[in-house]
Amino acid sequence: MNKKFFIPLIAFFALVGLLLFGLNNDPKLIPSPFIGQPAPDFKLPKLYKPDETVSAKDMEGEVWILNIWASWCAPCRAEHKVLTSLIAKEKVPTIGMNYKDYGTEDYGDEAVKWLATLGNPYTAVAVDAEGKAGIDWGVVGVPETFVMDKKGIVRYKFTGPIYPEAVDDIIIPLIDKLRKEAG
Amino acid sequence: MRHFFNSLAFSFLFIGFSAFAVQIEFHQFENKAQEQLYLNLIAELRCVKCQNQNLAESNAELAKDMRDKTYEMIKQGKTREDVVNYMTARYGDFVLYKPPFKSKTLLLWIGPPVFLILSLFLLLKLIRKQGHEKSEPLTEAQRESVRAALDSKRLKTKSN
Numbered sequence: 001m002n003k004k005f006f007i008p009l010i011a012f013f014a015l016v017g018l019l020l021f022g023l024n025n026d027p028k029l030i031p032s033p034f035i036g037q038p039a040p041d042f043k044l045p046k047l048y049k050p051d052e053t054v055s056a057k058d059m060e061g062e063v064w065i066l067n068i069w070a071s072w073c074a075p076c077r078a079e080h081k082v083l084t085s086l087i088a089k090e091k092v093p094t095i096g097m098n099y100k101d102y103g104t105e106d107y108g109d110e111a112v113k114w115l116a117t118l119g120n121p122y123t124a125v126a127v128d129a130e131g132k133a134g135i136d137w138g139v140v141g142v143p144e145t146f147v148m149d150k151k152g153i154v155r156y157k158f159t160g161p162i163y164p165e166a167v168d169d170i171i172i173p174l175i176d177k178l179r180k181e182a183g
Numbered sequence: 184m185r186h187f188f189n190s191l192a193f194s195f196l197f198i199g200f201s202a203f204a205v206q207i208e209f210h211q212f213e214n215k216a217q218e219q220l221y222l223n224l225i226a227e228l229r230c231v232k233c234q235n236q237n238l239a240e241s242n243a244e245l246a247k248d249m250r251d252k253t254y255e256m257i258k259q260g261k262t263r264e265d266v267v268n269y270m271t272a273r274y275g276d277f278v279l280y281k282p283p284f285k286s287k288t289l290l291l292w293i294g295p296p297v298f299l300i301l302s303l304f305l306l307l308k309l310i311r312k313q314g315h316e317k318s319e320p321l322t323e324a325q326r327e328s329v330r331a332a333l334d335s336k337r338l339k340t341k342s343n
Contacts, residue, residue: 027234033275100244131248138273140231140245 032138034154039066039146042133047102047111047125054095054124056152063178065094066146067122068134070101071110073142077118079161083145084121086167090175096122099142103129147174150183208247210254217257224253224266227281231274 034040043055056066067083069076087094102111115125128134137146140159147156156174158166212218222239228249230241238246238253249270256266270278282288321329 030231030277031275033272135248135252135273138275140274 029159032157037154039148039152039154040136044126044128044133047127054126060152061150061183062093063150063175064148065092066097067094068097068099068139068142068144070099070142071114072107075161076143079143080118082162082164082167084119087121092175093123096125098125098127099134100131102127149178220263221257225250228270229278229280231278
């Protein structure tokens with residue numbers, strides 16, 4: 001049989017393969033330009049002590065996590081247990097950035113109630129009512145979770161609610177690895 | 184009745200507006216150039232939350248924040264490049280509807296023209312080949328039958 005007969009067939013399957021690959025890619029997972037870059041600094045008031053501030057610089061020298069959340073965010077509620085057990089297990093300092101929530105017209109002190117009900121696993125809660133620090137961190141939608149190394153370089157970003165498998169397979173091994181690196 | 188139709192048309196007008204109008208903040212600029220820069224930027228920056236809309240079209244809260252940031256930067260006298268750099272530093276090239284030309288986006292930029300040239304070349308080759316293709320010479324038996332057919336036709340026209 002003529003070999004040329006197969007060319008369109010092969011081209012067709014190549015196209016199908018390409019489209020299947022595209023179909024399995026989540027367009028919402030935008031690659032973060034922050035990986036490998038220094039963590040964007042912020043200086044935000046603490047939730048429980050508004051006259052004190054918390055900043056990314058405070059965390060230098062340690063592997064730490066930034067978790068961006070809000071009381072109005074349903075997936076945040078879903079990940080809260082997972083996050084709490086991760087923090088307890090790894091004893092990793094974690095800043096919870098409360099995004100466009102506490103102190104806003106719409107949500108008032110919902111965030112405080114939220115933490116009172118579900119528990120507060122955070123080392124400190126930073127209040128970003130206007131979402132300015134959020135923009136600096138390239139927030140698209142909460143929750144988002146970043147892991148920083150001892151030098152304050154962003155090493156990993158997780159978009160959406162973290163789940164147990166992601167914690168066990170990715171985040172915990174990463175934290176262990178980063179802790180062994182020189183500060 | 185006429186009044187009824189008028190008000191009907193009027194309400195349709197409103198339906199049209201409400202379906203397409205995006206609540207956009209009112210901003211004041213010092214000069215026309217700044218205003219134009221703002222309008223251009225919000226048209227070419229993509230809303231990362233609702234990915235098929237630009238900042239100008241999107242109702243998402245994030246789009247509003249990004250518009251505000253753009254406005255703020257322009258007010259401070261920042262250039263187009265400053266704003267674009269600021270946004271790409273945070274959201275990546277993804278935030279641009281027109282991606283920059285670099286090694287990662289090479290295929291994106293040169294792919295279509297390469298495919299166009301390639302397919303034109305193949306098409307031309309095909310057409311040329313068909314033009315030059317020699318048809319198979321007829322066998323003696325085929326010639327005979329053609330001759331017979333022509334002869335019979337000729338005879339018929341003569342008899343008419």
